[in-house]
Amino acid sequence: MGKLEKPSWSRQQIADRILKGETLVIYRNQLIRVPPNWLEEHPGGSIAILHFVGRDASDEIEAFHSDAALQRLLKHSIGDVQIGEEGWDPLLPPIAAGWVRKVTPAGSKWHREAERMHSNHESHFTSTSQVLLVKRGDLDTSGDPLIADITPPPTTLSLKVQAAHSKAYKALHQRITDAGLYQTRYISGYGPEIARYTFLFIVAVIAYRLGCFKVAALFHGFLWHQLVFTAHDLGHVGVTHNWVIDRILGITIANFMGGMSISWWTKNHNTHHLVTNHPTHDPDIEHLPFFANTPEFLKSIYSSYYGRTLPLDFLARAVIPLQHYLFYIILSLARFNLYRLSYVHLLSQFVSSKRRTCFPWHFWLEIVGLGVFYYWYTGVLRGIPDWSTRIAYVLITNIVPSPLHVQLVLSHYSRPTADLGPTESFAARQLRTTVDVVCPPSLAFLHGGLHLQVTHHLFPRIPRHNLMDASLMVKEFAREWDLEYAEFGFIRGNQDVRNVLREVADQARILGIVAEHHVQEAMKKS
Known part of the structure; x- marks a missing residue:
């Protein structure tokens, strides 16, 4: 039959x-x-x-x-x-x-x-x-x-x-595939990365053993900053292109070395890629009570990702009117929030699962990784003779990687948050909501490939060392279809983001004045 x-x-x-x-x-x-x-x-x-x-x-x-x-x-x-x-x-x-x-x-x-x-x-x-x-x-x-x-x-x-x-x-995707841009350049691409990681690690260890703990913390932070880029690549299965191998390597870097959860990052980041800049759905712009890049957040909207309302509470009403002033201060501490989000994610997986005795192997590997991380990191802190230096070490190692968070914000915060509905094509939506940061090739390693966000959002599995070549094809595509390929320098990007934050802050301030006026009127009547 x-x-x-x-x-x-x-x-x-x-x-x-x-x-x-x-x-x-x-x-x-x-x-x-x-x-x-x-x-x-x-x-x-x-x-x-x-x-x-x-x-x-x-x-x-x-x-x-x-x-x-x-x-x-x-x-x-x-x-x-x-x-x-x-x-x-x-x-x-x-x-x-x-x-x-x-x-x-x-x-x-x-x-x-x-x-x-x-x-x-x-x-x-x-x-x-x-x-x-x-x-x-x-x-x-x-x-x-x-x-x-x-x-x-x-x-x-x-x-x-x-x-x-x-x-x-x-058709563009096929061109990129035929050009071999999905092939990872292990030697010329990741070779220099590994050499850079090794150098930073050695300097940090030498400084630590010499008792120069703040210098050690500085290079430790630089190492974390660089490693995150490779963890990002692995989360996209963009290194070996084998999910199991990339996940093991990702857990090694994110959990064992960095104290974070690669599965939290994957869930969060994939959602961001698919509903980019949507106030209700994109967790990468849902940063209340600290930031609001659209006035829609002043309406206490609901987040489908977090499954709760994002309230314009007392803290948000105090911070948002000042957000363009506090921008760099808040981002300098952003890594601490990533720890929190990672652990909440893993805990919620454990609590909500109906199959606690049969979690996938990678869940347990992540848990082991976090245990190993806190064993070695607290060991490093125990080797420092006084508490003030220990606290300084923690702050330095976690603040030094903060340019990464500035980079991530630059890629989307100044772009439109208006959603044009499910009719909009994937390509048009990514080009409309994402921007590149122009930088000389000699400084590209500082951005870890994330300065080429437009191409990365269109083709997230392309190894980052091939993004520049792919971006030339994407620019041709954008010109052919009269779609904007947005790019600007690092300084201009920072200015644009702070201008957006200032505009929303002004609206929040006006909203606060109006609310205060209504309260005063109500008190007079009573």
Whole structure:
């Protein structure tokens, strides 16, 4: 007997199945059904998949996965999709409308976490096609979503044009692959990196043994700063391109050497790559109470990543009006927040798991790595004779890597936070929300490849030492399709970011004055 022919799915049929709780994603005209166990165990995190339910995720899937992974993906196809001449008309993923599936004793059920909030004007910060989430006290969390909940707002974007962007992006991706830019340059690329790490390590050890503890801390911090770039590459499976090998190496650097969680970083960073600069969904711009790069954060919006409201609380109301002044001070201490986020992530994995006795091997390796980290790091501190120098050592080693955080902020904070809806192509969205930092080749190692963020966001698995060559092709692509390829110098980038922060700070200050006036009026009346 021949193989059973798989059905062809219409948009309405797909919507109906999604509303019944199925996780359906489109890849190369195939409808992929994501089983619950796969969703839970996806190496990039479940949220990365949930943001593309009901959407054509072909470009995103190919950008993040190897050919072998793509072949495994196709095994979950349940049929082809009826796509019109102008491309797929996307649905709004339930998570983007505030709906998630939760496991209860009675089975998996829909749960409404937040409700949609729409804008009625266009600006750098917002769009009429944008959907933000807010959680009000009277929100009914029961029931099931309706077709209206997963229908995107009207958009001014042309489906036909966005489909053309997608087709051209696929051709560009093939050009980059054919040019060999996915091949890692182990000797000429990572060879100098390893030599640099070795030099910094040796100097730190010599200074420590000579009793020059602050000098040792300085070079220790420089080493951490450089190692993070390779951990970043490994998290993207962009070094050996083998997930197991890159994950082991990533845990070695991030957990054993740096005291952080590579799995937290992977989940956080992949989400950032896929919903870049979206106030409700991108954790890399959700920095309340310390920073707000859009006035939308002044509305106490809901974060789908953190599963909670980002409140404009007392601390935020005090800090945000001054954020452009406190910018570098806060970023200098950012590494301490990464420790917190890492440990909260691992703890939540442990607490929420229904299979505590059968965690994947890499979870336990991360835990062992953190134990080893605190053993050697506290050992280093115990070898320092007095407490004041120990505290200085901790501060220096953690503050010296802070230029990394400045680099990350420069890449996106000054770019639009307006979301143009699920119709926008992957390529157009990344070019619109990301910027490069121009620097001479001799200083590129200080940026660790992150100065070429536009190309990295379009092709996250490309080894960083090949990003410069790939960026030339991306610039051609941008010119051909009249899309902006944004780039500026380091000083100009800092100025632009601080200008955005100042603009939001001014609005926060005005909001505070208005609120204070209302309080005074109420007190007078009482």
